[in-house]
Amino acid sequence: MTQSLNRRGLLIGGAVVGAGALAAACTGNDPEESTPSQQSVAAGGDNDKAGKQVTIGFSAPAADHGWIAAIAKNAAAQAKQYSDVTFRAVEPTNDINQQIAAVDSLISAKVGALVLLPNDGEQLNQVARKAMDAGIPVVNLDRVFPDKLSYRTWVGGDNYGLGVAAGDYIGTKLKSKGVSNPVIVEIQGIATLPLTQDRSKGFADALKTYGFSVTAKQDAKFTVETGNQVASNLLQAHKKIDALWNHDDDQGVGVLAAIKQANRKEFFMVGGAGSANAMREIKAGGLLEATVTYSPTMASSAIKLARLIAQGKGMTDLVERQVPQSITLASETVTKENVDQYMPLGFES
Structure with missing residues (x-):
């Protein structure tokens, strides 16, 4: 048992360092070594052709959990696919007040869109609404805000x-x-x-x-x-x-x-x-x-959606001209019979 817990601790330590590196500065589009089980990006399409330059702000809890660490990695990796995106991640934190302050800093910086996974949707509802009122579309990731006026689009698991x-x-x-x-x-x-x-x-x-x-x-x-x-x-x-x-x-x-x-x-x-x-x-x-x-690849999708919304685009596979108000990922059962198909999407605990 001790061996399992210590291995986990080492993995968490690496995840925290990785998340901290993301928050240190705005991310450009330099190539970065990726781990398949930690970073998943979507293939290109017509909407992925370079368009208006946008800055996407990103805030999430501290990466003291394998799933959260993968969320941060996926978001950064997807942003790097676009020459027209500047990715601005703030310091991850599990402190509600610190996350509110971090989101406030992104609002003050007038980012083009904000991808926000709140520690608690209810407690961060007000600052998300503040962003929306300031004209900054919020893509609410996973933990939903109770007020629908606090986000433009929600994306998460079922x-x-x-x-x-x-x-x-x-x-x-x-x-x-x-x-x-x-x-x-x-x-x-x-x-x-x-x-x-x-x-x-x-x-x-x-x-x-x-x-x-x-x-x-x-x-x-x-x-x-x-x-x-x-x-x-x-x-x-x-x-x-x-x-x-x-x-x-x-x-x-x-x-x-x-x-x-x-x-x-x-x-x-x-x-x-x-x-x-x-x-x-x-x-x-x-x-x-x-x-x-309940795949952390939802963070990759959130970045794609935030970019489209900030550029005034819709989703090319849909008839509608605007990105939907909510997108729910399917819950898929992985067993011994199909595990090899899902292994590339697994994140490290």
Whole structure:
């Protein structure tokens, strides 16, 4: 278990350094070595031909989490594809007031568009609205602002669908095994976030169609350490488990370590987000049988959309002349049968 946690710590350290480098200055368009599992950019098209020069501001939480680190890397990598884009990333932070101040600095700099992944959508709603009122279109990434006037376009994953996919996988397998009254354990991310609540609702709704329900659930804050602690507590509380759903593959590193330490093998596990670490576990054929995607490539898409909006363009594949108000990514279930197809999109935990 210690080895897994230390490896994670080293990865986090590298991610933080990478994110800090992004924030140090405006990014030009110099080529940069990329890691396939960390950076994904979209292929070029008619809309990718050089147009009006725009500056895109970017703000996200601190990269103390593999998924967040990949968000920052994907955003920077996509911006580098365009000779007409200057990418201006502010220092990532988990402090609400510091993120508000950082976004304020981008507003004062009069950037052409702003891609913003807030630590908390409700708490950053006002500063996002301030940007919109100043004529700066905001592309709201992932954690949504409650006020639709605070963003031009939202792009993110299907959290409800993620829960449904996990519930369908577990429900189908338990039904096929003839299990009745199963013990189903759920480990959430941050329980207070709407995205977590959507995931749990989707999971519960899907299980209900099979006549099942969640036996116990607890949140693990999206961290390896808390994931390890919460899993250990749930394993001690339930001497027999039939299935476990863990919302987040990053915290899943700690969850898996706890399971291995307890030497529990009577159940199967489903993850969430689609990390490379989880996909390797799935391919190896262990307790973790599946994960449901929530890809950080959404940051690449957010940069593309911000550029189009700032340049007054629409999406060439659509009839409409303007970029849509919201774009929801599909939640795809990754299993041993299709894991090789999804591995290039995995991010390192």
